[in-house]
Amino acid sequence: MNFLDLFRAVFGLAITLGLIGLAAWATRRYAPQVLARFQAERGARRLQVIETLVLDPARRLVLVRVDAEERLILLGEGRELIEPRGVAVEAGDVK
Incomplete structure (x- = not known):
């Protein structure tokens, strides 16, 4: 395994963890509004x-x-x- 393969593996891991972090941030930021909108469309809840x-x-x-x-x-x-x-x-x- 040469240096280029190691760099490619670390870069791929960094991209994957970055995408997971971005998805977690977006879920925390926008999920409550999206869920509230879906519940409002279903009608009034008791x-x-x-x-x-x-x-x-x-x-x-x-x-x-x-x-x-x-x-x-x-x-x-x-x-x-x-x-x-x-x-x-x-x-x-x-x-």
Whole structure:
């Protein structure tokens, strides 16, 4: 193997890694807009994740909107705990 073959192999590896890096950058930069556009074309969705909060490595709180109702879900440790229905706290009731 002479110097030209070694240079050709290193150059090919550099080009390949550069293309992979460019694809990763483009995916991070443009994928959310493209996915949002595809979802908008399908129509209105009934389920939306409003916010998530990581409590610790095993548990997470997720605020989900289903139609016009928001639900709080605790995920983790192999189980899900969903806020009971019918519990309504008004802004004036909080003490």
